Amino acid sequence: MKIAILGGTGDEGFGLGFRWAAAGHEIIIGSRQAEKGARAAADMQARLLQAPLPQAPITGTDNLHAVQQADVAVLSVPYGAQAATLAAVKEALAGKLLVTVVAPTGEKAARVHRLPSGLSAAEEAQLQLEGVSRVVAAFQNIGAHHLLELDHTLDCDVLICGEKKADKDVVAQLCQDAGLRGVNAGALQNAQAVEALTAVLIAINVIHKVPGAGIRITGI
Amino acid sequence: MKIAILGGTGDEGFGLGFRWAAAGHEIIIGSRQAEKGARAAADMQARLLQAPLPQAPITGTDNLHAVQQADVAVLSVPYGAQAATLAAVKEALAGKLLVTVVAPTGEKAARVHRLPSGLSAAEEAQLQLEGVSRVVAAFQNIGAHHLLELDHTLDCDVLICGEKKADKDVVAQLCQDAGLRGVNAGALQNAQAVEALTAVLIAINVIHKVPGAGIRITGI
Numbered sequence: 001m002k003i004a005i006l007g008g009t010g011d012e013g014f015g016l017g018f019r020w021a022a023a024g025h026e027i028i029i030g031s032r033q034a035e036k037g038a039r040a041a042a043d044m045q046a047r048l049l050q051a052p053l054p055q056a057p058i059t060g061t062d063n064l065h066a067v068q069q070a071d072v073a074v075l076s077v078p079y080g081a082q083a084a085t086l087a088a089v090k091e092a093l094a095g096k097l098l099v100t101v102v103a104p105t106g107e108k109a110a111r112v113h114r115l116p117s118g119l120s121a122a123e124e125a126q127l128q129l130e131g132v133s134r135v136v137a138a139f140q141n142i143g144a145h146h147l148l149e150l151d152h153t154l155d156c157d158v159l160i161c162g163e164k165k166a167d168k169d170v171v172a173q174l175c176q177d178a179g180l181r182g183v184n185a186g187a188l189q190n191a192q193a194v195e196a197l198t199a200v201l202i203a204i205n206v207i208h209k210v211p212g213a214g215i216r217i218t219g220i
Numbered sequence: 221m222k223i224a225i226l227g228g229t230g231d232e233g234f235g236l237g238f239r240w241a242a243a244g245h246e247i248i249i250g251s252r253q254a255e256k257g258a259r260a261a262a263d264m265q266a267r268l269l270q271a272p273l274p275q276a277p278i279t280g281t282d283n284l285h286a287v288q289q290a291d292v293a294v295l296s297v298p299y300g301a302q303a304a305t306l307a308a309v310k311e312a313l314a315g316k317l318l319v320t321v322v323a324p325t326g327e328k329a330a331r332v333h334r335l336p337s338g339l340s341a342a343e344e345a346q347l348q349l350e351g352v353s354r355v356v357a358a359f360q361n362i363g364a365h366h367l368l369e370l371d372h373t374l375d376c377d378v379l380i381c382g383e384k385k386a387d388k389d390v391v392a393q394l395c396q397d398a399g400l401r402g403v404n405a406g407a408l409q410n411a412q413a414v415e416a417l418t419a420v421l422i423a424i425n426v427i428h429k430v431p432g433a434g435i436r437i438t439g440i
Contacts, residue, residue, distance in 0.1 A: 112412045114338060155438040159420065186423025192332045193420045196413030200379065201437075203406025208440045216436040217421075218375040220428045 003174075004070030006030045006063045006077060006085055009040040012101055013076030015147025016139060016178055017058075018044055022150055023177035026057040030066030037061045051150060067092040072099060072170065073133075079104035079121050086128050093133040097167055099174070100125050100191075103140040103198035110203035112196045122161065122191035136162035137191035138171045138182065140198050143212035147178075154178075156214025159185035159194045183217050222246045223394075224290030226283045226297060226305055229260040232321055233296030235367025236359060236398055237278075238264055242370055243397035246277040250286030257281045271370060287312040292319060292390065293353075299324035299341050306348050313353040317387055319394070320345050320411075323360040323418035330423035332416045342381065342411035356382035357411035358391045360418050362400065363432035370399075376434025379405035379414045403437050 003020055005013040008029035017027045021044060029044070031037035037060030044058050060066075067073050067089040077085050079102050086093075102121045106113030117124055122137035129135060138160045146152040158175045160168045160182050168184050175182030185194065197215065204213040223240055225233040228249035237247045241264060249264070251257035257280030264278050280286075287293050287309040297305050299322050306313075322341045326333030337344055342357035349355060358380045366372040378395045380388045380402045388404050395402030405414065417435065424433040 111407050111409045114412070118334060118338060183424060184427050185420045186427065187331050189331045190416075190420050190423060192334070193413060193416030196410075196416055200381075200405045200410045200413045203410060204403060204437060204440060207404050207406065210440050213437055213439040216438055217424060217433055218436055219433040220424060220430050 002026045002028065002069060002071045004028045004030050004066035004073045006066065006073060006075050006089065007081070008060070008076065009036050010076055011144035012139070013074065014040060014044065015144045016074065016076070018047060018148055019150065019178040020174065021048060021056040021058050022051065022053055024056065025177065028066040028069050029058070029060035030063035031060065032063065034062040034065070037066065047148065064089050064092055067096070070096065072097045075100040075102055075125065077102065082121060082125060083128060086125060090129060090132055093129060096133055097170060098125065098129060098133045098135045099171055100135055100137050101139040103195045105199060105202070110199060110206050112199045120189070120192035120195050122188055122195070126188055134162070134164060134167055135188060136160060136167050136171050137188060137194060138175070140194045141201055141215055142180065143214065145212040154180050155216070156180070157217050158182045161185050161188050161191040161194060163188055183220065222248065222289060222291045224248045224250050224286035224293045226250045226286065226293060226295050226309065227301070228280070228296065229256050230296055231364035232359070233294065234260060234264065235364045236294065236296070238267060238368055239370065239398040240394065241268060241276040241278050242271065242273050244276065245397065248286040248289050249278070249280035250283035251280065252283065254282040254285070257286065267368065284309050284312055287316070290316065292317045295320040295322055295345065297322065302341060302345060303348060306345060310349060310352055313349060316353055317390060318345065318349060318353045318355045319391055320355055320357050321359040323415045325419060325422070330419060330426050332419045340409070340412035340415050342408055342415070346408055354382070354384060354387055355408060356380060356387050356391050357408060357414060358395070358402065360414045361421055361435055363434065365432040374400050375436070376400070377437050378402045381405050381408050381411040381414060383408055403440065
């Protein structure tokens with residue numbers, strides 16, 4: 001699958017992209033500046049070599065060109081850059097799935113941050129892309145910490161929120177390819193719980209002095 | 221410890237009270253009607269006998285008399301009854317800890333429900349009790365399903381949100397006494413994530429056809 005990662009130079013997007021590249025996907029790293037995207041792509045190739053794993057089709061460019069070439073786009077930018085990033089790529093997203101990793105954090109990252117809209121960032125993205133692209137929320141609760149260590153087993157689940165089961169199945173496969181279990185967590189509206197949980201996990205990291213608390217769903 | 225359970229005739233409050241009684245706590249089951257509270261207390265005594273476990277000091281009465289006799293009060297009513305229940309016992313709560321189990325659900329229980337205030341139910345409770353009692357949120361994500369089976373190991377954690385560590389330590393002990401691990405999850409504001417997660421777990425129950433999905437915190 002051709003995956004564009006918008007904001008793919010950041011730790012989370014880069015880490016996920018690396019795991020997907022290692023699983024054989026074609027990765028297009030998007031950035032606001034094409035050169036930054038290209039540099040990150042070269043870095044990712046070097047990491048694959050070091051792994052050692054076969055080279056994979058990894059390229060880097062600006063966000064718009066990344067989306068134009070992709071089957072699926074992953075949004076991994078700070079919340080503050082979400083609306084502008086989506087505005088820049090909206091037309092190119094037509095008919096493509098957008099997987100959003102965005103979890104808004106406020107001044108105190110360890111406290112739930114409420115958006116003025118009263119919505120989740122994922123729902124705001126869906127409103128902005130209404131009639132153009134369907135949004136699925138996932139990976140909000142996965143720390144970037146161990147993504148680059150391919151032999152590190154990630155002891156956490158990914159909650160997947162969205163309106164269409166078929167879309168969520170695509171994302172569940174991407175979870176599996178990254179070494180994670182994806183759990184269908186219902187409607188896109190439920191992304192509000194998942195995004196808020198990011199603050200709880202940051203609080204737990206601070207309070208319990210651990211680098212990357214995560215969640216597991218039990219009983220399924 | 222003398223624990224008043226407001227709404228202790230409901231499945232969740234009754235189940236928690238039963239586990240605490242089995243651990244040796246004194247339980248005062250509160251209800252809107254004293255007779256209902258008394259009947260639930262007799263039921264709980266009978267269950268202890270059946271377990272078989274020694275009789276414990278379990279009584280039932282109305283919510284106000286329950287709080288008057290207790291060291292700690294547990295609020296386990298539907299969200300719609302929260303404000304009226306607290307108004308009725310506010311004075312008696314002076315200086316006592318209130319542990320709230322309330323998780324608002326909307327018309328579609330499997331979707332995150334947003335309160336008009338933009339706050340969590342726990343924060344609304346704290347606002348109502350400002351200067352009277354401190355509120356800690358806990359047990360929102362624990363299904364009532366297996367609470368009455370004492371030999372059933374509950375495979376889930378309790379997220380504890382509140383402003384004072386000492387209060388949260390009291391609740392962590394109550395978690396342990398109920399056979400659960402309590403995890404300090406930061407400020408009371410974070411109860412918004414925890415309450416919203418209840419809808420996610422209900423969605424997971426529906427989607428995955430399981431009776432009681434829960435969460436575990438990993439990496440701590």
